[in-house]
Amino acid sequence: MLNDIKEILYSEEEIQSKIEELGKQISVDYEGKNPLVICVLKGAFIFMGDLVKRISVPLETDFMAVSSYGQSTKSSGVVKIIKDLDATVENRDVLIVEDIIDSGLTLSYLIDILKRRNATSVKIVTLFDKPVRRTVELVPDYSGFELPDSFVVGYGLDYAEQYRNLPFIGVLKEEVYSS
Ligand code: 5GP
Ligand code: MG
């Protein structure tokens, strides 16, 4: 598995200290509130676990799974809900936890849904962001690291459902895709 990695972009230690920072900031901003923290499956599951441990205000967790319609690499912006929330978002302060923002289409659709369900507020925290890839205007409220335009794996992010268990974020060797 490690042999497939060309380059490590951020180590486990760098990721953990960034998450500590994000957690502190979120704790300050949500003081006196009881946010509903939503993990976007599957990619964000490890980040979600590490992040909520660093948030000191009371909160509720929930999980949602979405996928772009069709199998094309370009999302139409229409997102299919595979697993919906258990919780009601009405009158809740919602914080969406995402692994990485690329085009931004998935999240802008999700934000739209949650606002239509009458959430009091909807904010986004993403661990990784590739702003140069954006096709819709979307700026996360909290962001860990900006990445260049390359496909990354590890720390929850997969290639063909593999590599999610790597504790760091890295770039795959080209031969892994082409084999
Ligand atoms: P968007 O709708 O922003 O284009 O799609 C974002 C989703 O695509 C992310 O939540 C993630 O699941 C996936 N994705 C985008 N970039 C990468 C990447 O570099 N590596 C991996 N493994 N997944 C990515
Ligand atoms: Mg994701």
Ligand code: MG
């Ligand atoms: Mg994936």
